[in-house]
Amino acid sequence: NAGVTQTPKFQVLKTGQSMTLQCAQDMNHNSMYWYRQDPGMGLRLIYYSASEGTTDKGEVPNGYNVSRLNKREFSLRLESAAPSQTSVYFCASSESDMETQYFGPGTRLLVL
Amino acid sequence: GQQLNQSPQSMFIQEGEDVSMNCTSSSIFNTWLWYKQEPGEGPVLLIALYKAGELTSNGRLTAQFGITRKDSFLNISASIPSDVGIYFCAGRRTGNQFYFGTGTSLTVIP
Numbered sequence: 001n002a003g004v005t006q007t008p009k010f011q012v013l014k015t016g017q018s019m020t021l022q023c024a025q026d027m028n029h030n031s032m033y034w035y036r037q038d039p040g041m042g043l044r045l046i047y048y049s050a051s052e053g054t055t056d057k058g059e060v061p062n063g064y065n066v067s068r069l070n071k072r073e074f075s076l077r078l079e080s081a082a083p084s085q086t087s088v089y090f091c092a093s094s095e096s097d098m099e100t101q102y103f104g105p106g107t108r109l110l111v112l
Numbered sequence: 113g114q115q116l117n118q119s120p121q122s123m124f125i126q127e128g129e130d131v132s133m134n135c136t137s138s139s140i141f142n143t144w145l146w147y148k149q150e151p152g153e154g155p156v157l158l159i160a161l162y163k164a165g166e167l168t169s170n171g172r173l174t175a176q177f178g179i180t181r182k183d184s185f186l187n188i189s190a191s192i193p194s195d196v197g198i199y200f201c202a203g204r205r206t207g208n209q210f211y212f213g214t215g216t217s218l219t220v221i222p
Contacts, residue, residue, distance in 0.1 A: 004154070035212075042116070042200065043155070043212040058209065090154050100145060101210065103154030 002026055004104035006091050012110045013081045021076040021107050023091030031094045032074035033058075033101060034066060036087040043090065049074055050096075081111045116201055118213035126221050131188040133216045135201030143204040144184040146175050149215075150197045158199075159186070191220045 007022045025032065030051045035043040035058075045058030049068040063085060065077045074093075078085060088108050092101040118135050125131060135144070143162055147155035159170050161177035161184060168175055176185045184201055201213040 040214060042214045043202075045209055048209070092154075100157055100160050102157065103147075105152070105154050 004091055004093055004102055006089075006104040006107050008107060009105070010108045012112065013078075014112050015082060017081050018077070018079050019081065020078075021089055021091075021109075022073070023075065023104060024073045025091075025093040025102075026072065027093060027095075027102070028071070029093035029095050029102075030071070031096055031099075031101075032068065033092040033094075034064070034074070034076045035090045035092065036060065036085075037090060037106075038087050046076065046089075081109075083111045085109065086111045116203055116211055116213035118199075118201055118216050120216060121214070122217040122219070124219045124221065125191055127191060127193060129191055131191055131195070131218060132185065133187075133199060133218075134183060134185045135203070135213045136183045137203060137211075138182070139205060140181040141184075141203035141205055142181070143210075144175070144177050145202040145204075145210070146173075146184070146186050147200045147202065148197045149200060155200055188218075191218075193220050193222050195220050 004025045033048040034046040037043050044060050047066040049055045052071045067075045088106045090106050091104040094101045116135050116137050146158045149155040159175040164181050166177040172189045174187045198215040198217050200215050202210045204210045
């Protein structure tokens with residue numbers, strides 16, 4: 001099993017550009033999550049999907065949208081990137097929304 | 113937003129020494145998790161705790177769910193160079209959102 005995979009690993013954007021971060025898991029987990037990690041801030045939840053067909057806002061949702069494409073895939077979209085969105089983005093999944101989360105390797109995003 | 117306070121922020125220790133770190137919150141949590149993150153990687157789960165007072169070990173690692181439910185502790189015995197990384201705590205109250213600590217960076221000097 002690959003676990004949680006994320007693409008791309010690195011991305012550089014100019015302010016105003018859009019992009020989609022992809023995440024997939026092969027553990028048949030119901031719940032999936034997107035976090036951002038900034039220096040000295042720990043991980044902060046952007047959006048999550050408790051089950052296929054549902055999505056909810058987390059702590060820092062502004063400037064982002066998500067799509068739970070199917071049970072395996074959960075994408076994060078930046079419609080108009082801003083320098084404040086420079087961060088490392090982690091996707092995670094868990095068997096249910098009450099269970100331990102398993103993380104992907106991260107996507108490093110730089111917005112100029 | 114809710115944030116967990118971890119201390120210390122960083123540690124530099126000699127190989128073979130024991131390590132202690134903790135995580136505190138002003139709120140009560142029902143679940144505590146401890147993760148380790150190595151450079152360029154995502155966090156990897158080390159230990160999960162589900163009951164107040166619970167003490168759980170994973171090899172040289174031992175974690176405790178504080179009796180007040182507002183804190184948790186992680187100890188590493190006889191540290192080795194591969195213990196290097198950032199250790200994060202995470203807590204969950206009711207509901208399905210986990211809150212993460214700011215991390216403790218551990219450096220082990222051979």
